[in-house]
Amino acid sequence: MDNNGKWKDSADHYYTIFTTTNDPLEKAESYIQLAQTLINLVKYIKARGFLLENKDNVLANLSEPDKTFFEARVFEKLGWINDYLGETKEAISNFSRARDLLSEKANKDDSILRIYETSNHFLGRLYTILAWQANETDTDKDTEKAIERFNESIQIYEKLRSRGKKDDAAEGFQYAWLARVHIMQGYHTQTEKDLEKMKELFETTVQERPGSGVLGYYHLLLGRLKFEQNDLKSSRENFAESLRINTEVLNYPSSQADALLGMALCDYSLGEIEKSKEETQKALFLNPSLLYRGYV
Numbered sequence: 001m002d003n004n005g006k007w008k009d010s011a012d013h014y015y016t017i018f019t020t021t022n023d024p025l026e027k028a029e030s031y032i033q034l035a036q037t038l039i040n041l042v043k044y045i046k047a048r049g050f051l052l053e054n055k056d057n058v059l060a061n062l063s064e065p066d067k068t069f070f071e072a073r074v075f076e077k078l079g080w081i082n083d084y085l086g087e088t089k090e091a092i093s094n095f096s097r098a099r100d101l102l103s104e105k106a107n108k109d110d111s112i113l114r115i116y117e118t119s120n121h122f123l124g125r126l127y128t129i130l131a132w133q134a135n136e137t138d139t140d141k142d143t144e145k146a147i148e149r150f151n152e153s154i155q156i157y158e159k160l161r162s163r164g165k166k167d168d169a170a171e172g173f174q175y176a177w178l179a180r181v182h183i184m185q186g187y188h189t190q191t192e193k194d195l196e197k198m199k200e201l202f203e204t205t206v207q208e209r210p211g212s213g214v215l216g217y218y219h220l221l222l223g224r225l226k227f228e229q230n231d232l233k234s235s236r237e238n239f240a241e242s243l244r245i246n247t248e249v250l251n252y253p254s255s256q257a258d259a260l261l262g263m264a265l266c267d268y269s270l271g272e273i274e275k276s277k278e279e280t281q282k283a284l285f286l287n288p289s290l291l292y293r294g295y296v
Contacts, residue, residue, distance in 0.1 A: 011037045024061040028070045031058050035077045039084070042253065042287070048081045065105065069112060072101040076119050083122060084289050092126050095119040110165055117156045121174065124149030128181055146181050150174045169214050172201035179221050183228055191225050213250025216242045216259070223262050227269075236266035257287035 014034035021027050031054055038047035055074055059067055075098035082091030098119040105112050124146045131142035157171035179194035195218065202214040223238030239262035246255040264279035284290055 007037050007040045011041065024058075025066060028058050028062060028066070032070065032073050032077065036080075039077065039080055042084075044081045044084050044289075048078065051077055051081075068101055068105075069115070072098040072119075073115055075101070076115060076122075079119065079122055083126065086289060088126055088129055092123060095122045095126070099123065110160065110163065113156060113160070117153050117170075120149050120156070121153045121177070124153065124174075125177055128177060128184070131181070132184060143181055143185065147178065150178050150181075168201040168208075169205040169212065172198045172205065172214065173217070175201070176217055176221055179225070183221075183225055186228075188225065188229060195222055195225065211249065213245050213252065213255070216245035216250065216255055218242075219245065220255070220258055220262065223259075223266075227262070227265060232266050232269055236263055236270075239263045239266065253286040257283040257290055260286070261290060 011034060014030045014037060017030035018027060018034055021030065031051075035047045035051050038044075038050065051074055059071055059074075062070060075094045079091045079094035079098065082088070082094055096119075099116060102112050102116040102119070127142045127146035127149065131139045131146060151174075153174045154171065157167060157174065160166060161171075175194045175198040179191045179198065182188075182191040182194060198221070199215075199218050202212075202218050205212050205214050219238040219242040223235045223242060226232075226235035226238060239259050243256055243259035243263065246252050246259060260279045260283035264276040264283065267273075267279060268276035
């Protein structure tokens with residue numbers, strides 16, 4: 001069964017729990033998990049509607065500190081949806097609200113710390129996107145904010161590692177986004193260092209979880225770096241490897257689309273216009289949000 005099939009089964013599972021349980025905590029958890037599953041299925045509008053329609057009812061039956069924790073998770077999921085839909089300012093608002101709700105409690109509980117980190121990480125991603133879209137002055141401000149967020153997330157994962165709760169994949173993604181920022185800044189040497197650290201963490205992840213497709217993301221960013229260095233052959237090879245991993249190892253349409261778009265950029269630059277057009281069309285079919293995301 002592919003991931004879409006698994007996620008559809010998960011959606012049915014969480015919907016059943018959500019509609020039948022009388023336990024407030026179980027209902028709240030199934031509410032969040034169902035929303036996340038809908039996001040995984042690229043049903044962003046449906047996920048947002050579900051979150052907003054049921055938010056007050058779910059939270060009303062919770063007591064503190066659970067109420068604040070789940071309220072933050074709602075804002076976190078809404079932020080995810082905003083991000084995927086290209087609603088950058090709204091996403092920043094929702095992730096900031098989630099982060100602020102948890103800021104005082106984050107160091108006291110690992111589960112809270114992880115939600116705090118997720119919101120922190122996504123804020124870094126969003127500031128990166130703003131930096132791509134902004135003028136030179138604002139770009140510098142946004143890149144500083146992005147780097148600050150990613151470095152804070154790295155510190156969080158180092159803290160979790162010291163507690164025996166490492167997450168190499170999640171830590172690796174902090175370096176992945178630092179690499180994006182440094183590519184944008186033209187700091188290729190620093191980007192290579194980011195990618196090496198990212199690769200090290202992702203290879204450990206694959207050793208421990210052979211079904212993980214995280215190395216596809218490494219090849220995606222290495223392809224991007226090679227493209228910026230005008231090494232089109234190596235760039236396309238890495239984008240193609242990213243596509244292979246995200247097709248054979250992890251059937252994840254969004255990552256497949258990113259890889260296809262990278263291949264399309266290379267082929268266009270190599271004069272393969274028709275091939276580039278086909279790859280772009282495939283990418284947009286897999287992930288229409290590429291139209292307004294504006295980055296590989």
